[in-house]
Amino acid sequence: MKYSRYVLNITILGLLIILNAGSGLWTAPYALAEDNRNVGVGKSLMIRLETNPSTGYEWIPVFDKAYFRLDSYEIEPTTGELLGAPTHARFTFTPIKAGVAAIEFNYLRRWENQPVKTERFRFLIEK
Numbered sequence: 001m002k003y004s005r006y007v008l009n010i011t012i013l014g015l016l017i018i019l020n021a022g023s024g025l026w027t028a029p030y031a032l033a034e035d036n037r038n039v040g041v042g043k044s045l046m047i048r049l050e051t052n053p054s055t056g057y058e059w060i061p062v063f064d065k066a067y068f069r070l071d072s073y074e075i076e077p078t079t080g081e082l083l084g085a086p087t088h089a090r091f092t093f094t095p096i097k098a099g100v101a102a103i104e105f106n107y108l109r110r111w112e113n114q115p116v117k118t119e120r121f122r123f124l125i126e127k
Contacts, residue, residue, distance in 0.1 A: 067101035
């Protein structure tokens with residue numbers, strides 16, 4: 001029983017990754033952190049991460065500026081009427097050079113040194 005549930009979960013996760021592969025949108029945690037994602041030079045990509053700005057935490061991107069340009073960053077409006085409800089941070093990047101590079105996001109308060117979460121996305125950037 002546990003084995004079949006495990007196989008089903010892995011299959012669903014695989015399908016989500018395959019369906020997302022060409023979309024240019026990756027939402028953590030459905031994308032596996034150490035897998036390369038293919039993207040073309042000059043093709044815009046968006047990464048969406050759950051956040052709660054009312055807590056003081058925010059996602060800070062760390063990336064090689066030789067490979068990526070950060071085009072935009074925005075916090076999506078909350079969908080509910082509750083104050084302090086979680087929402088999503090949306091980052092849009094454009095790859096500017098072919099190669100293998102990563103974008104890492106640290107979830108922290110700017111006045112603290114240690115992130116409480118880290119998400120890492122690796123990309124194979126093709127011409």
